[in-house]
Amino acid sequence: MTNFCSIDDVDDPVGWIQSAVELKKKIEQDGPFTKNGKSVCLLFFNPSLRTRLSMQKASFNLGIESFIFNLNTEGWQLEFGDGVVMNGNTSEHIIEAAGVMSSYFDAIGIRAFASLSNKQEDYQEKILSQFVKHCSVPVINMESATSHPLQSFADMITIEEYKKVDKPRVVLSWAPHPKALPQAVANSFLNWSNRMDYDLVLTHPKGYELDPGIVGNATVEYDQNKAFDGADFIYTKNWSAFNDESYGQVVSQDPTWTITPEKMALTNAAKFMHCLPIRRNVIATDGVLDHESSIVIAQANHRITSAQAVLQKLLNVK
Amino acid sequence: MTNFCSIDDVDDPVGWIQSAVELKKKIEQDGPFTKNGKSVCLLFFNPSLRTRLSMQKASFNLGIESFIFNLNTEGWQLEFGDGVVMNGNTSEHIIEAAGVMSSYFDAIGIRAFASLSNKQEDYQEKILSQFVKHCSVPVINMESATSHPLQSFADMITIEEYKKVDKPRVVLSWAPHPKALPQAVANSFLNWSNRMDYDLVLTHPKGYELDPGIVGNATVEYDQNKAFDGADFIYTKNWSAFNDESYGQVVSQDPTWTITPEKMALTNAAKFMHCLPIRRNVIATDGVLDHESSIVIAQANHRITSAQAVLQKLLNVK
Amino acid sequence: MTNFCSIDDVDDPVGWIQSAVELKKKIEQDGPFTKNGKSVCLLFFNPSLRTRLSMQKASFNLGIESFIFNLNTEGWQLEFGDGVVMNGNTSEHIIEAAGVMSSYFDAIGIRAFASLSNKQEDYQEKILSQFVKHCSVPVINMESATSHPLQSFADMITIEEYKKVDKPRVVLSWAPHPKALPQAVANSFLNWSNRMDYDLVLTHPKGYELDPGIVGNATVEYDQNKAFDGADFIYTKNWSAFNDESYGQVVSQDPTWTITPEKMALTNAAKFMHCLPIRRNVIATDGVLDHESSIVIAQANHRITSAQAVLQKLLNVK
Structure with a gap:
């Protein structure tokens, strides 16, 4: 599996459910995994409670270090358009942002809601698909424009x-x-x-x-x-x-x-x-x-x- | 002890002071505790420097993982009223928020200042008391409307x-x-x-x-x-x-x-x-x-x- | 070395480059260092992507715990002037903020951009120099008014x-x-x-x-x-x-x-x-x-x- 973006990334839902429950029981019995040196970056374009906290807790349980990045308050606006002359409000293109973060972390989680103003862009998953295209590490959908598989x-x-x-x-x-x-x-x-x-x-x-x-x-x-x-x-x-x-x-x-x-x-x-x-x-x-x-x-x-x-x-x- | 919300949760202040100083010395000598798999969520409705950083450092010293959650910038507005028809600005009721976070973490810290506009609500500790009521894990007062026991x-x-x-x-x-x-x-x-x-x-x-x-x-x-x-x-x-x-x-x-x-x-x-x-x-x-x-x-x-x-x-x- | 604020803190750039590359290779081969009980606080007055994430990842790689503090959204406005009567918008003086954080952490990273409105203040490094003056632990320049040595x-x-x-x-x-x-x-x-x-x-x-x-x-x-x-x-x-x-x-x-x-x-x-x-x-x-x-x-x-x-x-x- 290279990404977790939608049901299409899941070959066997029933098998996944069984192994998820087994993993949960194992952690309840044995406690969190020891640190394995892996790390994940969780990017938020939108607010979150359960997704943020459950991803952090799950990472902790697996011995993975999680780093939060709130783009709107801690970073700047990203550009997702191809060939754009970036003399407006966007300061960094997804190509560079995804490339750099891919070189820092073992996986990247992204939360980016639908605009609800442009159906075509939403259903083409404009933001998520650009991350998938430009990231060289697995991408995790933490609620995209049209799906929320976690x-x-x-x-x-x-x-x-x-x-x-x-x-x-x-x-x-x-x-x-x-x-x-x-x-x-x-x-x-x-x-x-x-x-x-x-x-x-x-x-x-x-x-x-x-x-x-x-x-x-x-x-x-x-x-x-x-x-x-x-x-x-x-x-x-x-x-x-x-x-x-x-x-x-x-x-x-x-x-x-x-x-x-x-x-x-x-x-x-x-x-x-x-x-x-x-x-x-x-x-x-x-x-x-x-x-x-x-x-x-x-x-x-x-x-x-x-x-x-x-x-x-x-x-x-x- | 189930919570740390006020002096009423402290049976023996003098004894607490002594054991706190002993713990401090032990950590200074032996370094931080090894990770014990426990975790705490620190919820901020208001700004903080010492409380935030000292709670994170104290957690680290004890081998406890701490997770920060800034509700105003990273989440949404919570509802604290009973029976309210939530068709206004609040997106989640304290009942669910507290229930979910209690199921994720071993303790929850809360910082929620006084409104200074409603004396009765402030001195009834409207927010803190609702967390205590609806959390099933210990609640830590990180400065409430009327007290700051830490x-x-x-x-x-x-x-x-x-x-x-x-x-x-x-x-x-x-x-x-x-x-x-x-x-x-x-x-x-x-x-x-x-x-x-x-x-x-x-x-x-x-x-x-x-x-x-x-x-x-x-x-x-x-x-x-x-x-x-x-x-x-x-x-x-x-x-x-x-x-x-x-x-x-x-x-x-x-x-x-x-x-x-x-x-x-x-x-x-x-x-x-x-x-x-x-x-x-x-x-x-x-x-x-x-x-x-x-x-x-x-x-x-x-x-x-x-x-x-x-x-x-x-x-x-x- | 007491601080990393500019090239003046670097005695031998060529030697530093060599040892940096060796450290990188060592971590790639052996994985992150085990936790050593040390911690660093990363203070942001301005937005950041690479600096924030690379400092967190570098800390993680070295077994150092990093704590993020976004002053503008999570804290309050600091005062940097000497002798000021603080009855305006600043809530805490750098003297106290630096003193407290120095007592909590083993090093402090600071990101504070130039105002671009006052050349003298910018080139005197008004903010960074005050941190250096009042911190009793090493200060790391994460981009100051006039330099970005990392x-x-x-x-x-x-x-x-x-x-x-x-x-x-x-x-x-x-x-x-x-x-x-x-x-x-x-x-x-x-x-x-x-x-x-x-x-x-x-x-x-x-x-x-x-x-x-x-x-x-x-x-x-x-x-x-x-x-x-x-x-x-x-x-x-x-x-x-x-x-x-x-x-x-x-x-x-x-x-x-x-x-x-x-x-x-x-x-x-x-x-x-x-x-x-x-x-x-x-x-x-x-x-x-x-x-x-x-x-x-x-x-x-x-x-x-x-x-x-x-x-x-x-x-x-x-």
Whole structure:
């Protein structure tokens, strides 16, 4: 494996989940690995809590030194365009930045959200793809414009841990949010769960259709109540519109889509999941989040599980 | 001990001081502890120099990995209210943030200053108390709305090191400052020194009275010169008004309260102390700070001494 | 050696280069040193990519713990004036800040750019010199107002590695830039290369003359084409005017000074060097940077080589 940028870099999701869980148990029993001299640089174009802290903790657990670099506050603006005359606001080209960092570190993590203003650039992964192109060491996607595979890997680990039937009914439900959010988490969740043996259902209001190529084999159900019927897992997430006409916009804040205990009662005692941060009483009510069926903290903890599995594979740590 | 949030978490201040000094000597002789696999997250809502660096150095000395997280620049705004519909500026509730970080780290340090605009919220320790409530690992107060026990612990270690009589006369003196500052350092200094065998005197202009429950057995003396008479230690600090009418306001900048060599001459060759940062020629003149009786650097160095004692106890490092 | 602030702290540049290369090879073969209990604090008043990351990586390679402190975002404004009544925007005096940090760490790195508004203050190294004065541990210049010796040390290591003749012709060429930049890199490059056995040429438009005391034995040639004739190394850098009349100003953006393949063709197959970050198609065209004669990435990598040599000497790491 050369990079961890999307599901396409994962040959065997089920095998990865198993080895991630084994690695987690090994570290719980034996403690962190001793330092192996390897190091990783974690680059943030956007804010982060879980991704930042879980990547640092995972590195620590594996004996890898992690270095944080916040480009916006600690560095300067990078240029991603080819052939640009750089007499404007950008001070360094990705070619040099990636080249230098590749020569310093054994891997580079990048967090760079969607612009939500230019669909083509977002879905071409303008920033991430330039890092991949110009880095000579493995690149780790710490949430890009259109995907967040470290999150989805953690999500699958969580579902496998909590599932009570071989083929659970897994429902990805849109929920309202006051601000326009990327589709990255929803996209990756669909990418990964399509590779698992799940009865996968996607539910959202009209206007929130996602990329059909990503939706894959998921059943699209516009009636949220019907979607929840018999569900084993409710995975909730807001995203802004994907269609060309209203790309990146909030086209509905319909409060009837908020997850409530009443809606959870429609399910097969489903576990409630969300990638966090979650806006309480907007995405889901306190009654849902404070109920024992919510597994959002365990899910967030598996961000360490997935991060250390990825780091181990990419950096060949033993 | 489950947390280190205030003097109430300290059963035996004198015993703590002794063991902190022993630990400091041990580390000076033997060097830092080897890594023990434990880790602590240090959360900053406000700027910091000594607290940040001494906590990192203390962690390093104890073989504990420390991770910094600056919420304002690296994360997003947290919600502390119960039952709030989070459709405004806050992106994550303390319940989730504390839950997740508790699952990642062995302890969590928090720095969250007083608002100085809402006395009730400040003195109910709105932020710190919510972290304590929702964290499942020890919480360390790195200066909260109303107290700064790591500072006061260091202050007591310093006084014990420099005192020449069994029961020194210790004077806490207000001094002027152009901006409104919290009462946290003064409060904690009173809390701790009330637990020691000191002849404790508090002096400040009218209008700067502190919480009587915190003042405790200290003698309040409005005449600064009288207060300084025979003092063994002058501990200076500015704070804004505590009374309901002018809470959090600057009600005086009286320059006659600035500490000068002339005032120090009234004392029993007192040592000069301040928590730093200190505004020279406002709080105290150059002549005071550059005199050999100033022990502010030694005092600041004991921030490592107190921090590593607290970390050792909370994380049970051996 | 007590500090690493300028070429004046370096007794034997050639010997330093040799031992830096040996240390680099040793670490490549044997891996990072084991932790030695030493620690360094890296203070940033200005943004940084290579300096920050190379100092962290170099510290890691030597078993030294590094702690980052961004004063502007994580701390507060320091006062550098003597005797100032600090009732304005500065919260802490350098005397206390340097004293405290000296008591916490084994060395302190400082990055503080030129103001470009006060030539006298810049060339008196107002900030760096105050740190040197008030720190009781070694101070490392991570780019000050007028010099950047870690960069120049790396530059010399690079030239020694790539030179094909005993006494190469080394050309420092000004190039245009939209913003006013300090003279620090150019100054240090001249300082260091004057100490080497080079045929040293300095070329720039009229109005960009540098301090004659720094130019030293370099030949000044106003015709860039003539300067490039027979060159073995082209070192490019922009700087703003040094003369009193237009200090710190952009007095020309003449695009004919941009480095192009045509200009490189005038040289003796010269290697192209720049300290980075570089504005493509302003300082040098893509054709120059993407050509095999560009060694800017190798040069940037030697920032680790120079940083770890300096840290080893200053902290006496074995």
